[in-house]
Amino acid sequence: MELGFQDLANWLGSGFISPLDEKAFAEACQRRLVRALQLPHPLGQGDIAVLVRHLLRHEMEIQGGASPSLKVPRKTPFPTQREVWERSGIAVLNEGPDFFVVSAEPWHPEWLPQAEQVSPETPLFKEVRRRSHEPVSGDPFLKALGYETYQSVGQREAIRTILTAPPESTLVVNLPTGSGKSLCAHLPAWLASKPVGVTIVVVPTVALAIDQERAFKAQTKTNIATAYYSDTSIEGQERREEIRDRIRQGTQPIVFTSPEGLIESLSFSVYEAVRQGFLRYMVIDEAHIVEQWGDEFRPEFQELAGFRRSLLRVCRDNKLPGFPTLLLTATVTESCLDTLETLFGAPGPFEIVSSVQLRPEPSYWFAYCGSEAERQERLVEAVAHLPRPLIIYGSKVNDVDHWHRYLQQSGYERCAKMTGKSSQLERLDLLNRWQAGLIDIVVATSAFGLGVDLPDVRAVIHVCIPETIDRFYQEVGRGGRDGKATLSLVLHTAKDFQDAAAIGEITYITSDRGRQRWEEMFSHKRSLPDDRFQVPITVPPPYNIDLDGSSIRNQDWNIRTLTLMSRAGLIALDAEPLPHIEDKEDFKQAIEQYRGYRTVQISDEQHLKVDVWAEKVEPARNQRQQWAFNSLKLMKEALRPKRCLAEIFSEAYSIQTRLEPSRRGVPVERSCGGCPYCRQKEIAPFQGATPTPFRVWQQPSDRKGEALKAVLAGEDLLGIFYSLPLDRQSERDRKRLILWLLKEGIGNVVAPQAIYSLLNEALVFLFEAYQPFLMPKIPTLVYYDSETILPEDYQQFTKARVPHIVFLPESTPDPTGCIPVLQDSF
Incomplete structure (x- = not known):
């Protein structure tokens, strides 16, 4: 039986003596409070006050009325003093020696511009859905990983583009958070691993490698290790050796590793796999890191380019087709794209498939603080009112240490920190506790975030000015991954401008x-x-x-x-x-x-x-230095915007089409969950449409079998006429013929749904109508039944310069009207 607010109220009112199953509760805030009270982990009075506030405010918003009241014990770990409750915006309606009766009201901080009219927290507690991706009809091979549909149109076009990538090509896959970017590595790797095949996925953090391994195991129902990272235990060493062995044998379908791990300890095994023709794809996840980290403290990211060149040379020396390279990212600036093209563009082609829609979940709030003391006061007030979980970002390690210490002293024990100085063990421990709901607040530098996919982060606070608009957008993007409203709050001082400029200065040598x-x-x-x-x-x-x-x-x-x-x-x-x-x-x-x-x-x-x-x-x-300056300039504008923040982000991420050498541009669809400009103009939060990418490859990988080439004899159009009604033998013949065509390399299928049952998990792309600008330029089967009308310009099939096999009923009339039956003149 599912439990709710009243069940939790009764449990608290009775002194929470008997144990409760947290999983029985319907709402995440209810489960978080029950978990905090029952598990033997540090718990401060500030933690309890704000979790109770979260419970009350959420109930108030979903019921659409006044705040409900709640009777809570007046004993540890609950606050025993009224002042603690009141600091979290909770009114004490009644009290006794062993209890308080409390209720909560919306937060309207006087120091936050526009907050007196609109409470910044209301959409968060109401869990307003800001993002909605409509599923897109799937292709047959999705069933290999248990899917029926694509998560978004961008994901569909990206996967189709990857599966038709020519040898030695490089493809940048630019998809927003929540549109299914991980499947763009997992699915092609799995399909290309039968009977043998290896895909390398380079990730920036161990946490991301472990998270990807977990997801891949769940999708493929396999139990082999795929995350390769440093581990000195006996079990860890055995695990690493087994992965290396499987890579050399071609039976490791995918491996998630760091650039250092790939270039060093995996190097010999990978070269052996390449010499035998086992390497299917080389993938770099979070590819924007190549520029952001590779220029400074992890040059191995840019050394991947040299490693890739060397592997491709081994392919050529052994007369093997080269592998495609995939660069996956949710955010790419023009500077970043130029860097990726410089490092990974040759031998080419170098292309980008992009479906960029700005995040609609965050609402943006900015407050200038006249002093550090004022910022500290406002931060503590915000932390006391905002829902959990939340992230606080600082720019410097010392600042993070200070804020973490101060919050713990202020009664927030369910608070942890992460910086670039955190050890691997500390990071993994923090991430495990964060994902298990044992931590409510993380204070961190930009080292925290990659590989951390906690869907229900409701607020991201910056106690700094990020040095680039790109860093700001990415860090705000840690919130609202479940598609529901999240809040971005920036508390900045005059000194932050100097710090941001110093951090953002690229340390290139003269x-x-x-x-x-x-x-x-x-x-x-x-x-x-x-x-x-x-x-x-x-x-x-x-x-x-x-x-x-x-x-x-x-x-x-x-x-x-x-x-x-x-x-x-x-x-x-x-x-x-x-x-x-x-x-x-x-x-x-x-x-x-x-x-x-x-x-x-x-x-x-x-x-x-x-x-x-x-x-x-x-x-x-x-x-490069000018790009960094321009990005900081946009960040400064965002603090006091005279236009919608969606326009500022669009300026940062839009990339114009380049004519010479040719490179397609990146359009950006605007969305805004609320910003100072929109609130002033009374513009409601909005979500833009998801852009549909057009066909990328002009010469995709050649899939035609020799037998099909012989049948076509150099022609691009083959008509197959069939009689109606189909008897059993004709049905069997049709099925055999279609399956043979699939085996011979047919890649696109334009057909009514009645034909889909013949396709099973075939590696083909389904279209309900002929769409030449969206369809990859690969052999295509077009099936017409008696109810489908052949267009007058059916000769368009030959314009694509790829084979088209067209099934038509014998009675199909000539659409030009020249003769009665098309078969007589075809």
């Missing part, structure tokens, strides 16, 4: 010093085939020969120099396989030596000349 570092590295080069070289990153620059070359700082500057040169087109990042060494100690030494070198290919023979650096490198350096 052209003069970069050239000197490159000259020194190149003078110690090792020659390789194909005009490639290995250069040491442990050599000090000539202008500072006393610098310890092996220091991390020196190596980082050398790596940044190579990154800048790659952006400028002087070199291309490359890689060499690690030697395979069985002995662990010898392997450790080999890795250390390997880490001291980078492999590059010379793209411009004038790479050592001063004027070439001035002409090519300096503009690349300046352009």
